Amino acid sequence: xxxxxxxxxxxxxxxxxxxxxxxxxxxxxxxxxxxxxxxxxxxxxxxxxxxxxxxxxxxxxxxxxxxxxxxxxxxxxxxxxxxxxxxxxxxxxxxxxxxxxxxxxxxxxxxxxxxxxxxxxxxxxxxxxxxxxxxxxxxxxxxxxxxxxxxxxxxxxxxxxxxxxxxxxxxxxxxxxxxxxxxxxxxxxxxxxxxxxxxxxxxxxxxxxxxxxxxxxxxxxxxxxxxxxxxxxxxxxxxxxxxxxxxxxxxxxxxxxxxxxxxxxxxxxxxxxxxxxxxxxxxxxxxxxxxxxxxxxxxxxxxxxxxxxxxxxxxxxxxxxxxxxxxxxxxxxxxxxxxxxxxxxxxxxxxxxxxxxxxxxxxxxxxxxxxxxxxxxxxxxxxxxxxxxxxxxxxxxxxxxxxxxxxxxxxxxxxxxxxxxxxxxxxxxxxxxxxxxxxxxx
Amino acid sequence: xxxxxxxxxxxxxxxxxxxxxxxxxxxxxxxxxxxxxxxxxxxxxxxxxxxxxxxxxxxxxxxxxxxxxxxxxxxxxxxxxxxxxxxxxxxxxxxxxxxxxxxxxxxxxxxxxxxxxxxxxxxxxxxxxxxxxxxxxxxxxxxxxxxxxxxxxxxxxxxxxxxxxxxxxxxxxxxxxxxxxxxxxxxxxxxxxxxxxxxxxxxxxxxxxxxxxxxxxxxxxxxxxxxxxxxxxxxxxxxxxxxxxxxxxxxxxxxxxxxxxxxxxxxxxxxxxxxxxxxxxxxxxxxxxxxxxxxxxxxxxxx
Numbered sequence: 001x002x003x004x005x006x007x008x009x010x011x012x013x014x015x016x017x018x019x020x021x022x023x024x025x026x027x028x029x030x031x032x033x034x035x036x037x038x039x040x041x042x043x044x045x046x047x048x049x050x051x052x053x054x055x056x057x058x059x060x061x062x063x064x065x066x067x068x069x070x071x072x073x074x075x076x077x078x079x080x081x082x083x084x085x086x087x088x089x090x091x092x093x094x095x096x097x098x099x100x101x102x103x104x105x106x107x108x109x110x111x112x113x114x115x116x117x118x119x120x121x122x123x124x125x126x127x128x129x130x131x132x133x134x135x136x137x138x139x140x141x142x143x144x145x146x147x148x149x150x151x152x153x154x155x156x157x158x159x160x161x162x163x164x165x166x167x168x169x170x171x172x173x174x175x176x177x178x179x180x181x182x183x184x185x186x187x188x189x190x191x192x193x194x195x196x197x198x199x200x201x202x203x204x205x206x207x208x209x210x211x212x213x214x215x216x217x218x219x220x221x222x223x224x225x226x227x228x229x230x231x232x233x234x235x236x237x238x239x240x241x242x243x244x245x246x247x248x249x250x251x252x253x254x255x256x257x258x259x260x261x262x263x264x265x266x267x268x269x270x271x272x273x274x275x276x277x278x279x280x281x282x283x284x285x286x287x288x289x290x291x292x293x294x295x296x297x298x299x300x301x302x303x304x305x306x307x308x309x310x311x312x313x314x315x316x317x318x319x320x321x322x323x324x325x326x327x328x329x330x331x332x333x334x335x336x337x338x339x340x341x342x343x344x345x346x347x348x349x350x351x352x353x354x355x356x357x358x359x360x361x362x363x364x365x366x367x368x369x370x371x372x373x374x375x376x377x378x379x380x381x382x383x384x385x386x387x388x389x390x391x392x393x394x395x396x397x398x399x400x401x402x403x404x405x406x407x408x409x410x411x412x413x414x415x416x417x418x419x420x421x422x423x424x425x426x427x428x429x430x431x432x433x434x435x436x437x438x439x440x441x442x
Numbered sequence: 443x444x445x446x447x448x449x450x451x452x453x454x455x456x457x458x459x460x461x462x463x464x465x466x467x468x469x470x471x472x473x474x475x476x477x478x479x480x481x482x483x484x485x486x487x488x489x490x491x492x493x494x495x496x497x498x499x500x501x502x503x504x505x506x507x508x509x510x511x512x513x514x515x516x517x518x519x520x521x522x523x524x525x526x527x528x529x530x531x532x533x534x535x536x537x538x539x540x541x542x543x544x545x546x547x548x549x550x551x552x553x554x555x556x557x558x559x560x561x562x563x564x565x566x567x568x569x570x571x572x573x574x575x576x577x578x579x580x581x582x583x584x585x586x587x588x589x590x591x592x593x594x595x596x597x598x599x600x601x602x603x604x605x606x607x608x609x610x611x612x613x614x615x616x617x618x619x620x621x622x623x624x625x626x627x628x629x630x631x632x633x634x635x636x637x638x639x640x641x642x643x644x645x646x647x648x649x650x651x652x653x654x655x656x657x658x659x660x661x662x663x664x665x666x667x668x669x670x671x672x673x674x675x676x677x678x679x680x681x682x683x684x685x686x687x688x689x690x691x692x693x694x695x696x697x698x699x700x701x702x703x704x705x706x707x708x709x710x711x712x713x714x715x716x717x718x719x720x721x722x723x724x725x726x727x728x729x730x731x732x733x734x735x736x737x738x739x740x741x742x743x744x745x
Contacts, residue, residue: 001587005529009590058585059592064545067592068599072457084597088589145453 016085016094022051026359037099037356047163048099049082057091067095069147076165077138079158079172100170101161102353104131104154104223110353112230124347126339128227129308131159133330133341134169135220140326142171143213149173150211152219153199154226159345161355167344197251198222198232202262203320205255207246207274214320217329221315228308229300233258233316247275249282258296259318261288267319307334458598465523476526492572493518493532499564500540504552513601514543521594530587534579537561538587546599554581 020038028035033055037048054063070081085094114121124130135157142149149156149171156173160166201208201218208215225233236254256262261283262270270276293313294304302309311334314324324332335341454460471478477486494515501511517539522532537557544552552560558581565577592599 001531001534001583001590002529005525009593013593059542059545059588061545061551064542064599067597068546071597072453072600074456084592086589086593088586091585091589 010088013088014085016051016087016096020049020051020096024358027356029359037358038096050097050099052095052097054093054095059093063093067093070095073142073145073147075138075141077134077169077171078141079170098160098165098170100158100172101355102159102351104157104159104227107159107353108154108226108230115230121352122349124345124349126342126347127345128224129334129339130167130341130343130345130347131157131169131227132220132224132311133335134345135171135223136326136330138169138171139216139220140330143216143326148211148213149216149219152216152223154223157223161351167342167346167351169345197236197248198234200248200251201320202252202255202318203273204246205248205252206270206276206279208320209274212320213325214323217315217323217326218320220326220329221312224312224315225297228297228302228312231300233296247278252279252283256283256288257291259293259316260291261285262318266322269319269321307332307337310334454602457600457602458596459600459602462596462598463520470523473523473525477528489527489532490519490522493536496533496536496564496569497540499568500537500560503560503564504540504544504556506540506544507547509603510543510547511540512603513547514539516601517543517591517595520598521591524594530590533565533573533577534583534587535591537579538584538591541584542588542591542599554584557581557584 019041021041022036022038025037026034027037027050032052034053036051036053038051039046039048054060054066059067067081067084070079071084074080079097079100081095081097083096085096087094111121111123139149139152151173152171156171158170158172160168160170197205199219199222201215204211204215222233225231234251234254236251264270270279273279293316294309297309297312298304302312311324311329311332314332315329317323474486481489497514497518498511501508501514514536518532518535521530521535521539537560541552541557544550558577558579561579562577565573
């Protein structure tokens with residue numbers, strides 16, 4: 001390597017610490033690295049950025065994929081990579097994004113706590129519709145460009161705070177995303193476990209070898225239901241989450257408890273799924289005869305004749321070949337009906353959600369409490385560690401008696417060491433005669 | 443399902459490949475002028491051919507897919523489209539490109555030790571005429587080089603290759619396999635190589651090309667460039683030529699000095715060259731992609 005060339009490029013190279021102030025402004029910490037809220041040192045507009053320092057040194061495969069994809073993607077509802085800083089001296093890689101103050105994980109959590117405290121928040125009547133429309137818009141763009149997200153969940157759906165893009169959805173965390181046209185390898189070979197179980201489509205749980213657009217759509221259906229009810233629709237205890245085996249009995253049980261057991265005529269190819277023999281061995285149709293999505297949503301005050309329910313049903317279709325596409329979903333009557341979705345999901349109203357908090361070093365050591373991701377949407381460890389609170393698990397539709405259970409956060413290890421909300425319920429079949437919630441500190 | 447997704451020509455128009463990396467002759471000449479004080483244009487091209495072959499050899503040894511190799515080759519060309527050959531030794535840059543490309547194309551990371559041992563093997567077994575010593579670089583230098591490469595690429599890592607469009611066109615025109623195989627081998631440009639393959643096999647595709655509504659002049663121009671590249675390869679076989687190139691390099695481009703001290707293998711170029719993926723000049727790749735996307739764009743309209 002030519003010495004003069006090294007000197008010359010070192011002089012020309014922009015250094016992240018010369019251009020941005022971010023010391024003491026850490027808002028996220030996880031296996032992916034550190035995220036800081038940053039401002040330009042010389043700034044006229046005070047614009048905020050999220051600076052992500054990628055964990056480790058050098059260019060890992062996931063860093064490589066993230067950079068390669070984000071460099072090409074440009075859509076109002078997809079997180080925008082402004083710049084990459086390559087620090088040659090310590091071999092660190094920094095990614096610069098626009099700062100997103102909110103995300104659906106925090107927003108849902110806020111509403112959930114408010115509901116538990118019986119202090120309902122004034123939600124813009126149209127917010128869920130606007131959120132869903134923008135999520136679909138962003139995913140449609142990704143899908144049209146051969147990119148599958150594969151890890152959609154509330155924590156990866158960011159929402160911009162005050163500023164020119166106020167109330168705009170930004171889909172984030174493309175670390176796992178990949179181009180999917182003519183895949184060089186079946187996806188299952190690369191990342192045996194990717195999607196958080198709660199948002200994971202049934203075909204994945206039954207051992208589907210290839211990720212598809214339909215898998216992302218299922219996750220969007222789950223997020224939609226969660227926005228309507230503030231409950232993860234398919235939440236399930238997740239303990240043995242390290243397994244590389246896609247088959248997950250409890251998660252399937254939970255899905256059938258809400259949706260009912262799939263009829264042969266509704267999902268013909270279910271017989272071809274790799275884990276179908278296990279399914280027939282482990283499950284009895286008769287256990288789920290009274291379960292339907294209609295019943296589940298009715299319990300959460302969503303009427304089965306509403307347009308929102310009809311769309312939800314199309315998103316949460318068990319047979320992936322019959323599931324609606326993002327394009328079709330965007331044309332659904334739900335979005336044609338007044339009030340129409342708006343660009344600012346907050347519709348100009350004041351934003352009730354708290355801003356992201358800065359992490360101290362203690363937080364850092366003990367896996368942080370809450371605020372994370374900011375501009376990058378990495379989900380790992382943005383959720384707090386074990387804080388035990390007593391709450392009711394969401395209702396399901398079997399006829400056994402109701403039990404309360406511990407609702408707690410557990411550090412679970414899955415794919416990229418993600419901490420998630422975990423229900424440790426001894427009995428998976430519960431009814432919903434009562435829906436009182438304890439103080440829930442997510 | 444795949445077919446529906448493939449025709450995302452719109453994506454190419456917004457890609458960094460299209461927006462930043464279609465370099466015209468003037469751009470290339472400007473960046474290359476330092477090297478051209480020492481080398482002739484033709485000699486420069488020959489060096490590029492040589493290292494494209496080296497990358498191909500590394501890729502074959504590592505059992506990489508052709509797409510990974512093609513991406514590595516484009517990285518290599520992009521780096522030297524922006525930098526002089528003397529900035530970083532191309533013997534170092536070549537495996538670095540392979541290393542980065544394998545990660546981007548999701549082949550899976552090649553282990554550090556495997557990369558270096560492959561370099562050593564390939565240089566020893568196939569390039570000892572050009573590089574008689576042991577391959578000198580260790581992994582830490584490759585990793586350092588990778589940062590420079592990524593930086594000079596401006597983090598543009600997704601490359602559009604003509605393989606897929608080529609396959610599609612053949613699906614559409616329903617041709618015999620021999621033509622397809624031939625075109626694949628001349629694969630630098632989907633359409634022009636189809637054209638060349640047709641000329642070679644005396645088949646008339648005019649009607650189909652006309653329906654695609656592409657600029658026939660462009661196709662002919664790129665065809666001419668490919669043919670001239672083949673011409674160059676023929677000359678590249680000549681021992682005399684390589685020797686002369688060698689003297690210039692040793693005199694002026696210290697980093698290249700080891701490249702061809704004993705280049706006497708005339709045969710290693712011709713046969714394998716045509717057979718393996720033909721490597722094109724940057725101009726050709728750029729133009730071919732341009733043509734391809736013109737076609738894709740058009741097809742989108744009437745699908």
